[in-house]
Amino acid sequence: MSDVKNVVIIGSGPAGLTAALYSARAELKPVVIAGLKPGGQLTETTEVENFPGFPEGIQGPELMEKMLAQVKRFGTEVVSENVVSVDFSKKPLAIATDTQTFYSKAVIIATGADANWLGLDNEQKLRGKGVSACATCDGFFFRGKEVVVIGGGDSAMEEANFLTKFATQVTIVHRRAEFKASKIMLKRAQDNPKIKFITDVTVVDVIGTDRVEGVKVKHNDTGAEENISCQGYFAAIGHTPATSIFKNSGLEINDMGYIVPKQFTETSIPGVFVAGDVHDHRYRQAVTAAGEGCKAALDAEKYLQAQES
Ligand SMILES: Cc1cc2nc3c(=O)[nH]c(=O)nc-3n(C[C@H](O)[C@H](O)[C@H](O)COP(=O)(O)OP(=O)(O)OC[C@H]3O[C@@H](n4cnc5c(N)ncnc54)[C@H](O)[C@@H]3O)c2cc1C
Incomplete structure (x- = not known):
């Protein structure tokens, strides 16, 4: 297998892009697969007044454009495709879109959720x-x-x-x-x-x-x-996490459809990490999703280091 990535990040909301920022600055050359909603849920809103650092507030789409520009500045590859299936049964981990399959040592799942x-x-x-x-x-x-x-x-x-x-x-x-x-x-x-x-x-x-x-x-x-x-x-009739592609992946998914982390951002599959609304049905905020993206990237980095030593 010629081209095995260090980290593939599925999702380009606050969780995915923050994971990309930390992975890129750690020189892991991450790939972000952006999905059908590039920028995630905040692209569907207008004023965001509670994301730290913007005292006058900021438009949701503009905030996500800034996050995207920031990850690109550090060399993140962003692919405008949707993941249709994964194979986490062996290493390297495989992530397939309609047109290509990526192989990676680690994967960060940040596919978010949608309100019902x-x-x-x-x-x-x-x-x-x-x-x-x-x-x-x-x-x-x-x-x-x-x-x-x-x-x-x-x-x-x-x-x-x-x-x-x-x-x-x-x-x-x-x-x-x-x-x-x-x-x-x-x-x-x-x-x-x-x-x-x-x-x-x-x-x-x-x-x-x-x-x-x-x-x-x-x-x-x-x-x-x-x-x-x-x-x-x-x-207020619930949310649907975007986990259908992980149904038969071996990941633990609860009866509400959310991915269940094993500890911190680690999942039941070594090398697969999770961040943001796809597992968090409690806080569901851009800043908490971003925080988890950071944690997942740091956990993935540690995992990759341990694999090499
Ligand atoms: C209308 C609205 C207003 C909001 N306002 C605020 C606010 O003011 N402040 C605040 O803190 N929070 C707000 N939120 C909540 C906030 O947007 C979410 O908590 C946050 O976006 C979650 O980030 P995330 O990265 O986990 O997931 P998301 O933002 O949901 O991003 C998920 C990403 O995964 C991608 N994806 C999904 N499936 C696939 C696939 N198969 N392959 C590849 N990619 C995939 C999508 O394309 C998307 O890029 C609002 C939400 C909504 C809907």
């Missing part, structure tokens, strides 16, 4: 215009406004409670009368005077042309429709 949506047209049309799937990221923009949170699990309760710091009214809209949320999380939401519940309804539409103006729901028992006036719509 109900599938309504306006959810996508009004993204960044009142529609969000991240209260930590966007809650601040809803100071003094009314918002709706869709969902009935722990994350919906958590997002709703968090949003009451800013919003005047938070309405949790849930498709059933019962909740999947733990009793303690549900009670915390029920005890919060700013939170109201509308249950046993189907969300029919997000109302608005340029910005969210409301949410239309249909009551499951009567069929009656109701418009809830709001300026913010938060989907």
Whole structure:
């Protein structure tokens, strides 16, 4: 095998590009396979106000362009392709796209996750215009406004409670009368005077042309429709990690689809490391993903050193 890379990084979000930055500066000549969403989730948003170093905030796509420029400055090879399969059963590790197969001593998986949506047209049309799937990221923009949170699990309760710091009214809209949320999380939401519940309804539409103006729901028992006036719509119905290509790879994947690290950023397969939202369903922030990219690169570097000695 003529060309075996030191590190191949799958994914070009904050985790993947930070892993590339550290690997490139360690002279490992990393290859980043960028995937179908170059730059990752932040390319889908406008203002990012919580990434350190940008006191005035920065547009998500611009932040990712800067990260890309930084990794290229240190000689990272960035491939604009999507990984379709991997073979981690032997060394070197194999990573295949539609057009070529890369062989590498180490792999860093940073394929991220995507928020789940109900599938309504306006959810996508009004993204960044009142529609969000991240209260930590966007809650601040809803100071003094009314918002709706869709969902009935722990994350919906958590997002709703968090949003009451800013919003005047938070309405949790849930498709059933019962909740999947733990009793303690549900009670915390029920005890919060700013939170109201509308249950046993189907969300029919997000109302608005340029910005969210409301949410239309249909009551499951009567069929009656109701418009809830709001300026913010938060989907809190889970995330789907991008792990389908790793299903039969031997990696440990939990029942929610997330990769389970063995310790630190190491996975159950030696030489394969993981960083960012593809394993982290708790923090889901650009800065935590970037931090993990750094850790994965340092762990990969140590692994490669140990292989050589
Ligand atoms: C609308 C929105 C607004 C947000 N706002 C903020 C904010 O203000 N502040 C904040 O800290 N966080 C914010 N977040 C969250 C933040 O974007 C994520 O936590 C962060 O991007 C996770 O980084 P990541 O590198 O782990 O994964 P991602 O950013 O999801 O990147 C995943 C990468 O993997 C690639 N990939 C996936 N599958 C494959 C494959 N098969 N082959 C090759 N590549 C693949 C994709 O192309 C992508 O490049 C926001 C998220 C969204 C959706």
